[in-house]
Amino acid sequence: MESTMNMPCKPTRHKLQPKSWLASLALTLPMALILALLLSGGPAAFVQPDRRFAFLCVWLLDIVLFFKMMRSGKTDRYRAVLFIAFAVALSVSFITRMIEVRGSMAFDNADILQCEVPFCHIVTTMIIIPAILTESIIFPGRIEGGYADISSMLVIVAGALVILGRGFCSWGCFYGGWDDAFSRIRKRPFWKNPPPILRWGGFAVLLLVATSSAALLLPTYCDWVCPFKVVTEYEAVESTRSALKALVFVSLFLALVIVLPLLSKKRTQCAWFCPMGALCSATGKVLSPYQVRIDTETCLKCGKCTRTCPMGALDADSLTSGRTGIGCSLCGKCVDACPSGSISYNVRMSGIGRSPGLSRILFLYAGFTFLAVFSGGTLQQFILLVLGALTHISL
Ligand code: SF4
Numbered sequence: 001m002e003s004t005m006n007m008p009c010k011p012t013r014h015k016l017q018p019k020s021w022l023a024s025l026a027l028t029l030p031m032a033l034i035l036a037l038l039l040s041g042g043p044a045a046f047v048q049p050d051r052r053f054a055f056l057c058v059w060l061l062d063i064v065l066f067f068k069m070m071r072s073g074k075t076d077r078y079r080a081v082l083f084i085a086f087a088v089a090l091s092v093s094f095i096t097r098m099i100e101v102r103g104s105m106a107f108d109n110a111d112i113l114q115c116e117v118p119f120c121h122i123v124t125t126m127i128i129i130p131a132i133l134t135e136s137i138i139f140p141g142r143i144e145g146g147y148a149d150i151s152s153m154l155v156i157v158a159g160a161l162v163i164l165g166r167g168f169c170s171w172g173c174f175y176g177g178w179d180d181a182f183s184r185i186r187k188r189p190f191w192k193n194p195p196p197i198l199r200w201g202g203f204a205v206l207l208l209v210a211t212s213s214a215a216l217l218l219p220t221y222c223d224w225v226c227p228f229k230v231v232t233e234y235e236a237v238e239s240t241r242s243a244l245k246a247l248v249f250v251s252l253f254l255a256l257v258i259v260l261p262l263l264s265k266k267r268t269q270c271a272w273f274c275p276m277g278a279l280c281s282a283t284g285k286v287l288s289p290y291q292v293r294i295d296t297e298t299c300l301k302c303g304k305c306t307r308t309c310p311m312g313a314l315d316a317d318s319l320t321s322g323r324t325g326i327g328c329s330l331c332g333k334c335v336d337a338c339p340s341g342s343i344s345y346n347v348r349m350s351g352i353g354r355s356p357g358l359s360r361i362l363f364l365y366a367g368f369t370f371l372a373v374f375s376g377g378t379l380q381q382f383i384l385l386v387l388g389a390l391t392h393i394s395l
């Protein structure tokens with residue numbers, strides 16, 4: 001294995017690449033129509049010039065990225081543009097709105113008791129057991145209305161868990177773009193071989209937060225360890241306890257979202273710590289039709305994919321079994337990197353496993369639609385925010 005892992009790999013034309021740009025255009029047109037319908041916000045919103053402009057910018061960005069995916073046969077680099085933009089736009093527009101409405105990113109206890117706090121998908125990991133045991137939702141977020149209400153978020157999460165499985169971590173999550181971005185900055189990892197056991201960290205966190213939330217009837221992850229409090233909202237620092245929480249939030253954000261992804265080129269928050277990622281893995285293995293497979297007969301055993309995978313989901317065993325590990329988020333980075341085209345998307349039990357191009361298109365129609373629609377409102381809101389700021393400056 002040692003000698004073959006270092007073999008030079010001869011690049012070949014990727015078999016996922018359509019033969020002509022017309023074929024790529026034909027594959028992009030249905031996506032353009034789907035997104036025009038789902039992103040426009042209806043005729044009432046469309047008559048306002050600034051909203052029309054925001055919609056057109058986001059729609060054009062989406063279809064250019066999708067066309068580039070089709071034309072180049074590459075997935076990850078175009079996915080990452082939208083995914084990272086989503087994470088940054090969400091935080092910027094969310095913080096701006098918090099400051100506009102409340103004057104600060106901090107919530108005090110009165111806000112929390114009045115259920116004025118937003119709900120995010122990670123909360124799902126803490127409310128399931130208490131909901132079964134007590135028939136109540138323990139998170140004090142709004143049931144409907146507001147920035148991110150529970151009812152719409154639960155519907156979106158349920159859809160993602162079934163359709164995308166762990167693919168949610170690369171095609172849906174509005175936080176994932178943060179460590180994805182930092183994991184791309186360095187060309188080579190400084191920390192080359194993180195211990196494989198860290199891949200199970202998210203499952204340990206899931207077990208801990210699910211049981212502690214059930215025992216205490218409190219959303220313990222949000223309350224104590226969510227790194228993304230730094231880029232959304234947090235409990236006001238008014239006591240030693242809340243100061244300690246703030247210290248934990250900042251430390252985890254710096255370590256898991258910035259420093260470790262920079263050093264290891266892995267998405268350490270998503271791969272090692274996030275309980276939602278672990279839940280997606282578990283449901284995805286059973287329910288999601290999509291997976292990434294390796295053709296062990298054509299594989300050159302060069303090891304490029306195992307070094308490239310940002311989730312640590314590939315190792316030497318994957319190259320002999322043909323299967324990715326449980327952390328695979330379907331990002332497509334290994335598919336793009338493989339010099340022999342041995343890695344491909346696959347649709348389980350569809351009978352089209354031997355047609356990697358078709359499997360990829362079927363996956364991209366699901367994954368890209370989910371990402372484009374889920375991010376669409378946030379990106380439009382971000383553009384409106386920038387337009388508003390520019391208008392304010394010019395006045
Ligand atoms: S699957 Fe591709 S990238 Fe991975 S070891 Fe085989 S040839 Fe190399």
Ligand code: SF4
Nearest residue numbers: 309328329331332334
């Ligand atoms: S195995 Fe491939 S598709 Fe899955 S997370 Fe790793 S690089 Fe992405």
